[in-house]
Amino acid sequence: MRVFVTGATGFIGSALVHELLGAGHRVTGLARSERSAAALVDAGAEVLHGSLDDLDSLAKGAASADAVAHLAFIHDFSDFEASCAADLRAIETIGAALEGSGKPFAIASGTAGLRPGQLVTEDYTPQGEWFGTPRLRSETTALGLADHGVRSSSVRLAPTVHGVGDHGFVHLLIEIARAKGFSAYVGDGTNRWPAVHRLDAARLFRLTLEGAPAGTRVHAIAEEGIAFRAIAETIGRRLDLPTEAVSSEEAAAHFGWIGPIAALDMPASNELTRERLGWQPTEPGLIADLEAGHYFG
Numbered sequence: 001m002r003v004f005v006t007g008a009t010g011f012i013g014s015a016l017v018h019e020l021l022g023a024g025h026r027v028t029g030l031a032r033s034e035r036s037a038a039a040l041v042d043a044g045a046e047v048l049h050g051s052l053d054d055l056d057s058l059a060k061g062a063a064s065a066d067a068v069a070h071l072a073f074i075h076d077f078s079d080f081e082a083s084c085a086a087d088l089r090a091i092e093t094i095g096a097a098l099e100g101s102g103k104p105f106a107i108a109s110g111t112a113g114l115r116p117g118q119l120v121t122e123d124y125t126p127q128g129e130w131f132g133t134p135r136l137r138s139e140t141t142a143l144g145l146a147d148h149g150v151r152s153s154s155v156r157l158a159p160t161v162h163g164v165g166d167h168g169f170v171h172l173l174i175e176i177a178r179a180k181g182f183s184a185y186v187g188d189g190t191n192r193w194p195a196v197h198r199l200d201a202a203r204l205f206r207l208t209l210e211g212a213p214a215g216t217r218v219h220a221i222a223e224e225g226i227a228f229r230a231i232a233e234t235i236g237r238r239l240d241l242p243t244e245a246v247s248s249e250e251a252a253a254h255f256g257w258i259g260p261i262a263a264l265d266m267p268a269s270n271e272l273t274r275e276r277l278g279w280q281p282t283e284p285g286l287i288a289d290l291e292a293g294h295y296f297g
Contacts, residue, residue: 001067001209003066003068006072011198012205014039015199017029018043026046030050030072062105084134095145099150105145107139107142107155108155111158112264114126114156119267119269120268122273139217143215155208157201158219159266161197170286171295182236182243189245191265192228194268197283200279201220207278212277216276221268231286231290
């Protein structure tokens with residue numbers, strides 16, 4: 001297949017490009033800068049110049065491809081609504097270009113906060129409002145394309161996608177610990193965070209494009225839930241800093257904008273994903289990845 005990939009030079013997208021090429025597919029990556037374009041060429045992919053806001057480029061890339069993987073997202077959490085609105089427009093544009101084609105279209109979504117305190121399965125759809133509701137509209141819209149002749153699917157990523165080059169939540173936790181002089185957890189620290197290695201996530205994206213039925217949700221979850229305290233203790237040990245509890249009232253002041261997320265208990269299952277697509281995570285788990293040392297270089 002010729003696969004059009006948005007976010008093709010990002011943390012997960014770059015791994016997906018290598019995964020797809022290694023499996024014999026052709027890749028066209030969306031690039032908004034010459035640096036991104038050069039990285040794609042070096043990887044062996046073709047380049048389509050454009051951006052998430054350039055809807056014409058998205059439509060062109062989708063129309064000329066056999067499949068689309070949408071991983072691009074504007075990570076501006078100071079205006080999360082605007083980022084989600086841009087994501088929704090991109091999905092609508094790509095969906096319109098693919099309508100009636102039967103082509104696969106996989107988007108990146110997430111499990112964070114879907115059902116706090118309860119194990120989230122692939123078949124679960126949130127009820128009511130939650131902090132990620134604007135992003136959920138993207139998933140709902142993408143899956144709805146299944147009724148319009150698109151083999152659409154949603155890859156729900158773990159809140160922690162780890163590996164070399166990670167600048168997500170775990171990287172932030174490490175920087176906060178350095179700045180504050182101790183590694184913290186909230187309350188008793190038993191709240192759970194799922195995790196997945198970027199290479200396992202990339203492989204699942206490929207399997208989803210290759211074989212997921214229309215309207216499918218899959219979970220890029222290698223570990224269902226790691227106690228947040230265990231993550232904090234590993235960070236503290238690697239930084240040679242104490243590990244201490246902060247109260248829920250203190251979480252926002254300590255962690256900043258990720259304070260509410262640091263306190264969430266958000267386990268998620270991958271059982272149906274394994275059964276439906278034969279996905280088997282093989283990369284190191286989060287704690288082992290932290291112990292490897294590359295996060296602290």
